[in-house]
Structures are given as C-alpha cells and as structure tokens.
Amino acid sequence: MAEKKLTAIEGIKVASDGLRGTIKESLLDEITGAIREDDKALIKFHGMYEQDDRDRREERAAKKLDRLYSFMIRLRLPGGLISAEKWIACNNIANENSTGVIKITTRETIQLHGLYKSKIKPTIQAFNTAHLDSIATCGDVNRNVTCASNPALSTVHEEVFAYADKISNLLMPKTKAYYQIWVDNEMLIDKKEEEDPLYQKHYLPRKFKIGIAIPPNNDSDVFINDIGLVAIVEKDKLIGFNIAIGGGLSATHGNAETYARLATVIGFTDTEEKTLRTIYEILTVQRDFGNRTDRKLARLKYTVDKLGVDKFKEEVEARIGFKLAPAKPFEFTERKDIYGWKKSNKGLWYYTVFVENGRVLDDEQVALKTALLEVAKLNKCNFMFTATQNIIISDVADKNKAAIEEVLRKFKIIEHTEGASLLRKNAIACVALPTCPLALAEAQRYMPEMISKMEPLLEKHKIADQELIVRMTGCPNGCGRSAASEIGFIGTHPGRYNLHIGGDNEGLRLNTKYKESLNEAELLAEMDSLFGLYNKERNKGETFGDFTIRKQLVK
Amino acid sequence: MLSEPKLKVLQDLIAGSSKEELLWINGYFNGVVANHQPSANGTAQASAVVTNKITIVYGTETGNSKALATQFAAKAKKSGINAKVFGSDQYRLTDLVKEEYFLVLMSTHGDGEAPDAAKKFYDHIVAGGFTLEKMKYSVLALGDTSYPLFCNVGENIDIEFDKMGAKRLVPIQKCDVEYEADATQWFDKVIQSLTQKTASAPTAAPVANGHAAPVSAKKVGKLAFTGNVLTNIDLNDRGSNKETYHIEIAAEGLEYQCGDSIGIVPENDSQLVTDIIAKTNIDGNKSLEYKKEKFTIYELLKRKINLIYLTERLVKQYADVTGHEIPVGRYDLLELVQKYPVKVPSQFEEILVGLNAISPRLYTLASSPKAHEGEVHIIVAKDVYTDSNGQQRKGLCSNYLSGLKVNGKQNFFIQPNKRFRLPADDKDIIMVGPGTGIAAFRSFLAERDATGATGRSWLFFGEQHFASDFLYQTEMQNWNETGVLTKINVAFSRDQKEKIYVQHRMLEHGESLYEWITGGASFYICGKKDPMSVDVENALLHIIEQYGKKTIEEAKKYLEQMKEEGRYEKDVY
Ligand code: SRM
Ligand SMILES: Cc1cc2nc3c(=O)[nH]c(=O)nc-3n(C[C@H](O)[C@H](O)[C@H](O)COP(=O)(O)OP(=O)(O)OC[C@H]3O[C@@H](n4cnc5c(N)ncnc54)[C@H](O)[C@@H]3O)c2cc1C
Ligand SMILES: Cc1cc2nc3c(=O)[nH]c(=O)nc-3n(C[C@H](O)[C@H](O)[C@H](O)COP(=O)(O)O)c2cc1C
Ligand code: SF4
Secondary structure, three states, rough: OOOOOOHHHHHHHHOOOOOOHHHHHHHHHHOOOOHHHHHHHHHHOOOOOEEHHHHHHHHHOOOOOOOOEEEEEEEEOOEEEHHHHHHHHHHHHHHHOOOOEEEEEEOOOOEEEEEEEHHHHHHHHHHHOOOOOOOOOOOOOOOOEOOOOOOOHHHHHHHHHHHHHHHHOOOOOOOOOOHHHHOOOOOOOHHHHHHHOOOOOOOOOOOOOEEEEOOEOOOOOOOOOEEEEEEEEEOEEEEEEEEEEOEEEEOOOOOOOOEEEEOEEEEOOOHHHHHHHHHHHHHHHHHHHOOOOOOHOHHHHHHHHHHHHHHHHHHHHHHHHOOOOOOOOOOOOOOOOOOOOOOOOOOOOOOOOOHHHHHEEEOOOEHHHEEEEEEHHOOOOEEEEEEOOEEEEEEEEEOOOOHHHHHHHHHHHHHHHOOOOHHHOOOOOOOOOOOOOOOOOOOOOOHHHHHHHHHHHHHHHHOOOOOEEEEOOOOOOOOOHHHHHOOEEEEEEOEEEEEEEEEOOOOOOOEEEEEEEHHHHHHHHHHHHHHHHHHHHHHOOOOHHHHHOOOOOOO | OOOHHHHHHHHHHHHHHHHHHHHHHHHHHHHHHHHHHHOOOOOOOOOOOOOOOEEEEEEOOOHHHHHHHHHHHHHHHHHEEEEEEEEOOOOOOHHHHHHHHEEEEEOOOOEEOOOOOHHHHHHHHOOOOOOOOEEEEEEEEEEOOOOOOOOHHHHHHHHHHHHOEEEEEEEEEEEEEOHHHHHHHHHHHHHHHHHHOOHHHHHHHHHHHHHOOOOOOOOOOEEEEOOOOOEEEEOOOOOOOEEEEEEEOOOOOOOOOOOOEEOOOOOOOOOHHHHHHHHOOOOOOEEEEEEEEEEEHHHHHHHHHHOOOOHHHHHHHHHHOOOOOOOOOOOOEEEEEEEEOOOHHHHHHHHHOOOEOOOOEEEEEEOOOOOOOOOEEEEEOOOOOOOOOOOEEEHHHHHHOOOOOOOOOEEEEEEOOOOOOOOOOOOOOOEEEHHHHHHHHHHHHHHHHOOOOOEEEEEEEEEOOOOOOOOOHHHHHHHHHHHHOOOOEEEEOOOOOOOOOHHHHHOOOOHHHHHHHHHOOOEEEOOOHHHHHHHHHHHHHHHHHHHHOOOOHHHHHHHHHHOOOEEEEEEOO
C-alpha cells in the first residue's frame, strides 16, 4: 500500500513544542473570541474544546458579529471522585466563569461550558488552587479513567478504585506546558523533565480510553473502552484483572470502514506491576502501529483488527516480557446505578442522586445545584460521578447521614430521585446541541421530552417495571453510548434519528440499526408496536434486548 | 438731481454710445449700486480710514469659517491689505484690546453654542471687563435657520464689541447654510469701507451681460435627499445594555465625503400631537403661518415644531400669553397645556408660532462614497434617559430611527465637515472611535479599502462587552486580515472587575503610538464629547509628554502644532 499522507494534526503535534504551539499568542488576540487553527487541536490536550453557540450563528452574522466562541473544559477525575470542598470550588467557578451548569459526563467527570477566551486562565487557575486539573482529558492521549462507581456494591471497591488513579498518573503526558501556559507563565522548564518515552513527540494516533468494572454490575460500561479491566474477585479478594482491548462505539454515517466494537478479552494479570506494564505497552503498540493517516480509522479497535487480536497480543507480550495468563470467568448481570442509600461493608453510606443527563442546575422542578452545594457545605461527604451521569454522595459516616438526608429532603432531592421512572433513570443522552460542533440532532435538550412520551407506551404495554436501557446521541460518535443500549436513538438530521435495537442489558452485545432516520411520531409508532409485541410474546425474565434478537427483528 | 457738470458728462457719454454699450453701462451702474450703498447714501463711513493691516479671527467646527477666512485673506492681499488670520484658539486674548481693524468669522453649534475651539475666545468676550476704543470691527456669523438660536454666537459677539466701545465697519452679516453669497458680499463691503475705492471692475464684471448681478455661490449648503431604507439592524447581541442600529439608505445623486454627517429632522409622535390638539380644542386642519410658510396646525405639530423640553425662555412666553404662574424650568408642551390650559384656541396659535422648529439631529456617516455607491450608512444609538419627573424616556430621533421600516422613505440632508477628512493615501491614520464613534472610521476604512491607500491605519474601539457590543466586529476582522486595518486595539469596560477604556489601551501602546505620530500620522477622535474625547486627549498629551520627553506645556504645544497641520481632528458630540 502506497505511503499515505499523515493527518494535519500529526504535524501540529510534532511541531507544537510540547503542546505549546502559539496558544499564548492566540490568547492575546483581542478581536476574536477564537484561537488560531493549530492551537484548537493543541488545547484539547489541556482539556478544552473551542466551541460556538450554534443556535446563534445566523442571528449574529446578521449583526456583523463573529460567532459566539467559547470554550468547554473537562476535568481529570480518575474514577470520578471529588471532595466536598472541591465540589464547592467547581460550583463557584461555574457561576463565575461559565454558563453555570455543571455537566456530569459519561466518563465520570464534569465539564463546564461557555467560558469566553478571557475566562480560561482565571478558570484553570481557580481549579489549580482547588487542586483540580484538566490535563489530558481530551486529545490523543489516555483520557479520564472510569471505574465501577458504587463502593457499597463491592468489598474490593477501594482497592480497585485506586487503580484508576495509578493508571491515570502512569499515562500522563510529561510536558509542563499546561502549568506554564495557564497557571504560571514565568515558570522555568527543564526540557529534560519533559522528555516523554510513552507519547514522544507525536503522542497517540487518537484518543485512548480505559475503564474498570467490578462484576456483577457493568455500570462503567467497561467493554466500550480501548482497554477494559474486569476486576476478578475470589472470596472477597481482588486477585487481578481480565484485560480487554479494542472497544469503541463510534461509526460514521455512510462510512462502511467505521464500526462500533466491544473490547475483546485477551488475558489476565495478577499483580499491579504486571497490570500496569501491560496497559502501558498496549499504548506503545497502538502508538507504533496505529493509523496516522486517517483519524476515522485510528482508534485502537482498528489497529487490533488490522493486526488481528492474536498478533496484537503477541506484540504486547513481546514488549512486556511475559505471557498473559488465560482470562478468568466472570459474569455481569446488570449495568446501572443503584439509587438511594446503600451501606458499604466498611459501614459508610452512599446516596445515589438522579441527575437527568448529568446536568446539574436549578430548574423549575428541582434546585439540584443549590441542594448539592448545601450538602457539600456540611463537609461530611465526598462526591462521585457515575458513567450514567449521576452523583453519589459518598463516604457518609452513620452519625452524619441524618444531616445530609435532611438537606436532601428539604430540597426534594429524594422525591426527585425516587419519583423518576426506571426508564428515565437508566437513560443517557449526550450533550449535542447547541455546543457540540458534531451534532446532527438534539440529544440532552430533547431526551427528557422523548422519555415523557415513551413512559405512557411502557405503561400501556405493562412493561414499565423493566430495566430498559435507552440512550440518545446527536450523532453516531456515540458519546451517550447509544450503540451499547437496548434502544438507541442516533441523530441523523435535525429531528430525525436512526432507531437501534438488539443490544443487551448488561453491555456485552451492541445494538444494530433497525429503522433509519425517523421523526418523533415514527419513532413512537415503532416503539409502540415493538413494546406491544414484547409484552405479548416475551419469555419469562427475558429482557427487551434479548427478545428483539430471539425474534430476529435485527440480525 | 445731478449737478450740471455731472449731467453733461453723462449726456455726452450716452450720445456717443451704441445700444450695446448703453446696455453695458446700464448693467455696470447696477453693479456699482448693488455693491456700493455706503458711498451711495452720501454720508461717509463711520470712521473709515485707509489701512493696510487687518486681523481675521475665525471660530469653526466643521471648517466653513476657516475656509472663508483664508479665502478672504487672499482676496484682501489683492486689494493691498495684509490680513493676519488666526483660529480663535490660536489667538492671544490679551491682544484684543490692541486691535484696530478686526474681523470675526464665527459659526454657532450645539444649541446656540460656540465651536469647541472658540469657547475660550467667546467666553472671554462675554465675560467682558475691558474696553475696545481702538477697534473697528465686523462680524460674519455662520449658522442655520433650522436651529432655534440662529447665529447666536456671532450675534452676541457683535453686541458685546459694540458695548465695549468698538465701532462697526459694516453691520453683522448672518448666513444660513447657503452662506457663500452673503459672505462674499459682506467681505466686499468690508474691503470697500477700508479702501474707499469704488467697486473695482472685477466685482462688477459679472453684470457685463446686462443682467443684475447674482453673486455665484458654490453649492455647499444642505443637500437634501429622500432616500429608500435598505437595512435597519440592531448591532448589539442579546443581553446587551445597548441598542445600536446600523441603517442603510439609498438615494439618487448622493454627494458627500468621508467625515461628513447626515442630518435628519425627526417627526413628533402622532399620539402626542392628537393629545395636544384635543387638550387645546384647536382645529388641526386650520392653516397657520410659521416662519413665512403656511401649514395646517396638525402638520406644524407633527413635523415642524419642537414639542419636547421647551426652553425656559419659551416656557416664560407661554406663561405670559396664558397669564399662568409657571415655576421656572423646562417642560414638554403637553405638560403645559394640561397643567396650565390655554383660554382659547387663538391664544394657543399665538404660542405655536413662537415655538422653536425641531432641530436636525446629525449622524456621522459610516459609509464611503466609493465603497457604498448611492448609499449612506449611519449607526444610531438609541438614547434612553430619565426626565425631571424620574420617568424613563427615549430620545426623539434615535428612537424614531430605531423603528425605521425597510423600504420606507426617509428624508435627510448632508452636513459636510470640511475638517474631518482623510489625509493623503500614503499617510498613516490613528482612529479612536468607541461606541457610535466607530461610524467615521468604518467610513474611512471602507474608503481606504476601495482606493487601495498605502498609509497604515490603527483603530481603538471600545464598548461594554466583547460578546454583545463589538460593533462591526466581522468587518473589522476582515480589514485586519487584508491589512486595510494595520492595527486594532479594543477595550471592553465591563468584561472584568476594573473598567478599561480606549484611553487605557492607548497608554498601553503609548510608545508605538508616539512613533506613528512623530512619523506623520493623523489622529482622529469620533464619538461622545464627554467624557470620552476629553480623556482621550489627556491620554494623548500624556503619551507625547512621556515618550517625547516633553513638559506638559511642550506637549500641549505639540498638539496645537498637530491641529494646525490638520493632523488632530475631532468629530464629537
Ligand atoms: C461530554 C461527553 C458526552 C456526555 O454527554 O457525557 C462527550 C462529548 C463530546 N464528545 Fe464524546 N463525549 C463523551 C463521551 C464519549 C463516549 C462514551 C465513553 O467514552 O464512555 C464516546 C464513545 C466511546 C468511544 O470513544 O468510542 C465518545 C465518542 C466521541 C467521538 C468519536 C470517537 C471516535 O472513535 O471516532 C468524538 C469525535 C472525535 O473524537 O472525533 C467525540 C467528541 C466529543 C465532543 C468533544 C465534540 C468535539 O469533538 O468537538 C463532545 C463535546 C460536546 C460538548 O459540548 O460537551 N466523542 N465520547 C462525554 C465526555 C466523556 C469524558 O468525560 O471524557
Ligand atoms: C456632529 C454630530 C455627529 C453625531 N453622530 C452620531 C452618530 O453617529 N450616532 C449617534 O447615535 N448619534 C450621533 N450624534 C448624536 C445625535 O445627533 C443625537 O443627538 C442623538 O441621536 C440624540 O437625539 P434624540 O433626538 O434621539 O434625543 P433627544 O430627544 O434630542 O434627547 C437628547 C437628550 O436631551 C435631553 N432631553 C431631551 N428631552 C428631555 C426631557 N424632556 N427631560 C430631560 N432631558 C431631556 C436628554 O439628556 C437626552 O438624552 C451626533 C451628533 C452630532 C452633533
Ligand atoms: C451640531 C450642530 C449644531 C448646530 N447648531 C446651530 C445653532 O444652534 N444655531 C445655528 O445658527 N447654527 C447651528 N448649526 C449650523 C452651523 O453653524 C453651520 O453649519 C455653519 O456653517 C458651520 O460653520 P463651521 O464649519 O465654520 O463650524 C449647527 C451645526 C451643527 C453641525
Ligand atoms: S455523540 Fe455526537 S453529538 Fe453527541 S456529544 Fe458526541 S459528538 Fe456531540
């Protein structure tokens, strides 16, 4: 195959002098809210995306105003844990510098939107004083490491959870550009310290994601990651991890070469040392074999399929210097957040709060943002963010439970959480419009309404008690993991979605396209008949996903 | 009437002349008479002694008076008179008492105020406290009859000089916008009174064709147009505290230059008019003469007369006519007719004819004749204020313009500003235009874009918020890209805790600004007079002082020098 040209971004990375580029100059440019083209690619590595309010483009153009550029910033929170003080800091920074809405993401961290260029430095500096950073939460590096969320569900949670942090630190880029540009311009850098044996000068060909799950709950959707770690527990002891590679959900409409893929388990490691080494070298193989000429085919999943799983595994074993043990058996029986109070074996309490689509704000229904701030001010808990975009009020001692519960009651958070239907509580929607430049249709702004229209159908067909997993994304990139749901709405055009069915409930089988580009009425009609069928012809205990496969509604 | 000898000469002349010659002579005498009343009425001029030295002082805002002053000085030379010309801000006030032959060319601005550069001069005279025995003088007052206080400043100077014992060479001449004819005539009279020579052939020459002599005047007055509104958009984005409208109007035969303004006479609110008519039971269809023109009373109220915020003088008039006790102050007409009713409609008519005409509102042109052929563009800030009753009110004209409908008709006239002009294409320009002040510079940049001027350009713009108030942002970005706009610095006062304005940005870039200036750049300010233009001027002085290593006095001199070279110009309001 003839040498194809490297993508533009490859050149930008190499020439960037440790991800610095001309970011400083871009910030000084007074007459635009945007930054220079190349710098747009570079700030991602610092955890930010340039965006503009797509709702406002036309109107502003008529007013001879440039697009309303602003920036989205994403924090690095391995496993999604944050202290009460840090939550308060985020709350205040959001009010000061962003839209004020705190967005919990599907990778267990938070995003702030709508920061004007002039607000970026103040924001990052404020985060820095709160001991928070956004390093490597975007860009062609390892992203925020996700982990099974609820400590009350497993005796080994604390031990497993610690891996999220270790992995995150192991795979951090070495450049100090982040601190030099955003925090302290004057700091002197010893370039030797910046030499990066892992990422070198060209980093990875593409983003890289790692997640950890503890069976039987697959709440972190472990197999959608480039590397998925399945904790293997025997007699309440963590004995190691099954390692799976090559997950990724994105496909591009009309590009047959792209596809969603769940990670393939390639073996087992029993020690921390081995586990971390293996992870590290999987990245180096991807670094050296990954596609750098076409970003659409650059994710690990394509490298794995290009080399073949076995060949890829050999390459990794050659680099780690030992053979991976055969994978251990494991079973996932569910994939969801467990709402309400739960007690861990260490005697600490955990309350999972329902946050629709991860958007923390005060609205007509509930003053969630204020409530959480009040809870944080008690300073008697931590906060954890789940992969289903919810919040767990964590590590609450017996003696403090009442105080926290009082605040939750006062602000009707408990009603709000218990009151929401199963369907709503298991649903996910991505951000999409107006900020996401890739959105083809609405998602988080529309999903709540869609759910409200589905609920009567579930009632009608007496299946409202099912743990049905419905997910919506504004495009096939699958940020809301729509490809890994029992019912997936995947945006094609404004107001139109592909309807996907056939995914299982536990996250071990992807769904497939059932109907193309339907509007709301058509979607509801399709679901009405599907639910009717399911209600009449399902086997005892059969999930909707499995039912649609048995009935061969999709291949 | 003629003495014998004179009659004889005349009869011989007639006898020996052809018909054509007679016609010429006839015309010649007309000319002589027209230009020579003084000696025609026999009595010698006040104390006209021949002199070869006169002083001309002009006070100008938009350059007309200055143009005349220099033109007249040249003319004086031809008649062997040496004229020293001063701008009123250059003139040493202490010299006034020493003056012998003194001419003042002075326009009126604001509502009856002296041009900015003439304020000191004018105040000094009004303050008085000295005498002018030696002085023989005359005043040429420039003005515009559409303003209530027509030629107010010239008039007052004429009166004050008289009080101080100065003698009039010739009476004051008040000029309307078509000023050139009257001005030339006035100056001819001045010359004659100074030289006792009869009208020289050149002045009479035009009558050679036998017709009475109309003094040809270049058309410089109000060019009136009726245009078609093409666009009207609020440039401020949602969430802004401001409303600033970009308005484009197309019209036939437009003639203007960058730096000019257009004038618009707003109409009164129809509701207000009907309220006043109702309250006074006056007949709206009855026709009434106002300033020598006939209108129906409705027309008058709707289109001609200012009904808002009447001056104390007019309020007093109202009180006198109606016999009411009215506390001193400014009121709206409606307020007056409500609180202090008129007895009978006829009484109200008497009041009406005494009221002021609606004065034109000016808007600096934001367009360039070369770039926007056949169109004028303006940018209008909706004016919102609180009146004495603490009520929120909208400015009459800006509010009216904000609601201008596309495809509607709009009348306007061109108000030239001879002083506010682009320099030669290869010269650098520095433009400070926050808020609506951007208008003049959008015009300048569009023009330089169209002509491919080579001089560099540097803009300072300011407003409240970057996101919502960056007027013409995309156009400025494009001009910056293509190099038409070499440099641009912006100040958004409310995007951070401390307030930042254009003058702060100037100071930040002081060194390079000073380089531009010493390199020959012209410096322009457009926008609000207070406090903006004052703060900007102080910043400029500070920069000249600091980077020119000058004392503040030297800095001021330097700025004066720039003014004289026409390198420091303001269009402020
Ligand atoms: C915030 C979040 C969705 C949410 O509602 O929670 C999100 C939001 C965006 N994702 Fe995502 N992705 C988010 C999880 C995901 C996931 C799900 C996951 O990782 O669990 C996926 C599918 C899994 C995968 O990676 O295959 C995902 C696959 C993508 C892709 C497709 C990548 C690919 O392989 O082609 C893009 C587009 C790209 O990278 O070119 C993308 C790009 C984007 C961008 C940054 C759009 C862009 O590139 O300019 C979106 C920003 C929208 C906004 O205004 O905030 N996002 N994105 C999630 C943030 C996770 C985090 O904290 O890091
Ligand atoms: C040379 C020049 C250029 C100009 N260029 C521009 C330009 O480019 N863009 C622009 O927007 N403007 C410009 N202006 C200003 C413009 O001409 C008008 O002055 C402005 O639009 C306000 O006029 P208005 O009729 O809306 O307000 P008016 O009704 O005339 O009111 C103006 C002010 O008078 C006072 N006032 C009026 N009535 C009352 C009352 N009843 N009680 C108390 N106070 C009262 C208030 O302070 C009010 O703000 C320029 C002015 C000049 C002289
Ligand atoms: C803003 C403005 C206000 C004016 N106000 C008056 C006025 O109150 N009375 C008047 O007689 N003329 C007024 N005029 C008309 C000017 O005096 C007239 O245009 C004159 O020719 C200007 O001469 P200059 O260029 O020497 O300043 C005004 C003109 C402008 C631009
Ligand atoms: S799935 Fe598409 S639309 Fe939704 S956030 Fe991701 S990129 Fe944007």
